[in-house]
Amino acid sequence: MSISRRDFLRIAGFSTLFGLGAKSAFEMLAPGELEAKLTPNPKALSAQRWAMVVDMRKLNEQTAEKCIEACHRVHNVPDFEDPIDPKDKIDPEEKIRWEVKWIWKEKYEHAFPGQAEVAIPEKIHKLNFLLLCNHCDNPPCVRVCPTKATWKREDGVVMMDQHRCIGCRYCMAACPYGARSFNWRDPRPFIKGDDESYPTREIGVVEKCNFCAERLAKGQLPACVEVSKGALTVGDLNDAKSKVRELLRTNFTIRRKTQLGSNPQVYYIV
Amino acid sequence: MFEKALVGTRRYYGVLGFLLLLSGIGFFIYLKQLDFGLGITGMSRDVSWGFYIAQFTYLVGVAASAVMVVLPLYLHDYKAFGRIAILGEFLAVAAVSMCMLFIIVDLGKPSRLFNVLLHPTPNSVLFWDMIVLNGYLFLNIVCGWTVLQAERNEVPPPRWLKPFIYIAIPWAPSIHTVTAFLYAGLPGRGYWLTAIMAPRFLSSAFAAGPALLVLLCLLVRKYTKFDPGREQIQTLAKIVTYAILINVFFFFCEIFTVFYSQIPDHMLHFQYLFAGLEGKGKLVPLMWVSIVGMTITAILLIIPSVRKNETTLAVACAAVIVTTWIDKGMGLITGGFVPNPFEGVTEYFPTMPEALITLGVWAIGFLILTMLYKIAVSVKEEIRA
Numbered sequence: 001m002s003i004s005r006r007d008f009l010r011i012a013g014f015s016t017l018f019g020l021g022a023k024s025a026f027e028m029l030a031p032g033e034l035e036a037k038l039t040p041n042p043k044a045l046s047a048q049r050w051a052m053v054v055d056m057r058k059l060n061e062q063t064a065e066k067c068i069e070a071c072h073r074v075h076n077v078p079d080f081e082d083p084i085d086p087k088d089k090i091d092p093e094e095k096i097r098w099e100v101k102w103i104w105k106e107k108y109e110h111a112f113p114g115q116a117e118v119a120i121p122e123k124i125h126k127l128n129f130l131l132l133c134n135h136c137d138n139p140p141c142v143r144v145c146p147t148k149a150t151w152k153r154e155d156g157v158v159m160m161d162q163h164r165c166i167g168c169r170y171c172m173a174a175c176p177y178g179a180r181s182f183n184w185r186d187p188r189p190f191i192k193g194d195d196e197s198y199p200t201r202e203i204g205v206v207e208k209c210n211f212c213a214e215r216l217a218k219g220q221l222p223a224c225v226e227v228s229k230g231a232l233t234v235g236d237l238n239d240a241k242s243k244v245r246e247l248l249r250t251n252f253t254i255r256r257k258t259q260l261g262s263n264p265q266v267y268y269i270v
Numbered sequence: 271m272f273e274k275a276l277v278g279t280r281r282y283y284g285v286l287g288f289l290l291l292l293s294g295i296g297f298f299i300y301l302k303q304l305d306f307g308l309g310i311t312g313m314s315r316d317v318s319w320g321f322y323i324a325q326f327t328y329l330v331g332v333a334a335s336a337v338m339v340v341l342p343l344y345l346h347d348y349k350a351f352g353r354i355a356i357l358g359e360f361l362a363v364a365a366v367s368m369c370m371l372f373i374i375v376d377l378g379k380p381s382r383l384f385n386v387l388l389h390p391t392p393n394s395v396l397f398w399d400m401i402v403l404n405g406y407l408f409l410n411i412v413c414g415w416t417v418l419q420a421e422r423n424e425v426p427p428p429r430w431l432k433p434f435i436y437i438a439i440p441w442a443p444s445i446h447t448v449t450a451f452l453y454a455g456l457p458g459r460g461y462w463l464t465a466i467m468a469p470r471f472l473s474s475a476f477a478a479g480p481a482l483l484v485l486l487c488l489l490v491r492k493y494t495k496f497d498p499g500r501e502q503i504q505t506l507a508k509i510v511t512y513a514i515l516i517n518v519f520f521f522f523c524e525i526f527t528v529f530y531s532q533i534p535d536h537m538l539h540f541q542y543l544f545a546g547l548e549g550k551g552k553l554v555p556l557m558w559v560s561i562v563g564m565t566i567t568a569i570l571l572i573i574p575s576v577r578k579n580e581t582t583l584a585v586a587c588a589a590v591i592v593t594t595w596i597d598k599g600m601g602l603i604t605g606g607f608v609p610n611p612f613e614g615v616t617e618y619f620p621t622m623p624e625a626l627i628t629l630g631v632w633a634i635g636f637l638i639l640t641m642l643y644k645i646a647v648s649v650k651e652e653i654r655a
Contacts, residue, residue, distance in 0.1 A: 020387065023387075024387045024388070024390045094309070096314065096315075096616060097309070097312075097313070097314035097315065097616075098309055098314070098315070099315050100315075106612060109613070110612035110613060110614060111612070113534075113611075113612060113613040114534055114535065114613075140456060140457050140458070143393055143394070144394050144395065144396065144456070145391065145394055146386050146391050146394040146396035146397045146400075147382075147385040147386055147388075147389045147391060148389050148391050149385070164382070164385055164389070165378070165379065165382070166377055166378070166379050166380075166382045166383060166385050166386065167308075167377050167378015167379040167382075168373075168376070168377055168378070168396065169318045169319060169376075169378070170394070170396055170452075172315075172318040173318060173319060173453075173456055173459065173606075173607075174456050174457075174458070175458065175611070176456075176457055176458025176459075176611055177458070177611055178315075178316070178610055178611035178612060181315055182308070182315065182318060182378065183307065183378070184307050184308050184309035184313070184314075184315075185306060185307040185309035186306075186307065202379075203306075203307035203378065204307055204308065204377070204378025204379045205378055205379060206378075257458065260457040260458060261457065262457060
């Protein structure tokens with residue numbers, strides 16, 4: 001049987017196309033086993049459903065700053081205000097555009113837009129709320145990610161794999177809390193710390209608070225909680241005896257944008 | 271048949287050379303973007319999608335509109351459109367190619383593009399968008415090319431093509447519906463959270479696409495020996511008229527719900543676009559040009575004499591293209607991101623590098639379009655000779 005060059009190319013082309021599609025179809029219909037199994041550290045902190053309570057009565061300006069500093073230091077979050085080499089200085093407009101933040105301060109009317117009351121107490125008006133990823137129980141960012149680079153763990157922590165992320169930023173459009181940042185440029189000239197326990201990021205990937213999953217795994221509390229002097233508490237929402245449940249039982253708490261159905265898991269005592 | 275794209279007049283080579291130059295400039299700047307990151311664009315933490323995604327959205331519409339030629343031909347046996355079906359299909363091929371390029375230039379990590387296939391995620395609308403766009407590209411290449419080849423050999427198209435032609439018809443609205451669903455299902459973005467988004471997308475697409483096709487038909491007639499035909503152009507003009515009227519109607523439906531309900535999450539975006547917020551409103555003049563221009567054009571197109579005169583028709587079609595482009599290519603994406611989730615205003619405007627990369631992608635699209643049209647027109651001239 002003879003075959004013309006044209007037919008050969010045609011068949012080769014279709015086989016390649018089919019082969020590419022068939023692989024994903026196969027993986028979708030018959031998901032494989034995990035290739036490796038890990039044994040957890042026996043000291044690891046665990047929960048059925050992690051949640052955080054922020055007690056604004058105990059959170060003063062200095063503590064809030066400390067929480068932000070601790071988080072951004074251990075996670076190698078760049079500070080565009082402060083380059084290692086002064087030559088890399090950027091202008092204020094770029095700083096706003098490129099900002100990366102995992103935990104930050106915001107006034108009441110910005111943290112809870114649409115809920116600004118006519119006459120809120122002066123002290124609440126002045127408060128700086130600490131905002132971070134809400135580790136939603138029904139996270140819109142996870143719903144939209146086309147590569148499963150962001151996903152919800154069984155214990156409720158919404159994770160982000162910066163090595164799988166393709167940088168499409170669909171999750172940033174989906175997040176109703178503005179909790180996600182993108183690496184619009186190389187962050188490394190703006191990272192002062194030399195903490196090697198958490199990887200720095202490359203250009204073009206999304207990142208956000210990971211509830212200090214890497215610290216929980218070693219039995220440490222999240223960095224912000226550790227330095228918060230009791231203002232921030234994490235614990236198991238499903239455990240009626242946990243400290244988080246205790247706080248929720250004895251205080252009135254509010255959450256951000258509950259009407260959207262994402263079921264955020266950061267609670268604020270005002 | 272492809273050889274027909276390689277030989278042509280001096281003017282043909284001139285056009286190709288010009289488009290190659292523009293795409294070359296775009297490519298060069300894209301290399302800079304790869305090196306520095308998407309920070310060379312005007313996008314930000316708050317407005318995290320911009321010009322690229324907007325062009326993508328607009329062009330999905332242009333691509334989908336090929337169905338406005340194919341549907342009357344194959345479902346209503348409107349034979350006149352047999353003459354220009356290939357022009358619609360090849361326009362779709364070029365438009366979908368641009369869509370894909372715009373997605374790629376928008377990615378932070380284009381090298382990881384194939385993660386979408388490696389880790390297929392059916393709960394992501396983007397996954398479905400990839401499927402429908404690739405499928406649509408395939409369908410249009412197969413249908414267009416095969417019919418043209420049959421026409422060249424002066425035989426009827428092969429029977430196996432029928433199912434592909436019929437599948438391509440519902441597939442066209444599906445690409446723009448899925449693209450609308452990218453935005454319309456996000457809980458925190460009031461501007462996009464509307465069930466009429468997909469219908470609005472389709473109406474503006476079915477106005478803009480056929481309008482572009484009218485202009486292309488006029489160009490083909492002027493510069494080649496192939497005449498797409500007066501009746502064909504007039505029927506396209508009617509399609510443009512109905513679609514743009516429906517589009518304006520849908521816009522006012524949206525306005526009514528948003529402003530009568532007075533829900534701030536939805537109103538603030540329109541206020542930013544049409545009046546400005548906190549003293550910021552870079553897009554205000556453009557948005558007014560868009561909606562006022564679109565409404566006036568729609569009304570003018572109803573008048574038969576405006577449509578029948580090919581000069582005024584061409585002007586009206588250009589106005590349809592520009593006004594729908596401002597609406598989708600400028601307002602839609604930025605408007606969804608301003609104000610941000612904290613009701614703060616960070617404005618967005620494309621930077622020069624971003625605009626040049628965008629222009630480069632358009633140039634590649636028009637390069638594909640020019641070459642495909644050259645093939646189609648050469649075949650048609652050959653048969654008639």
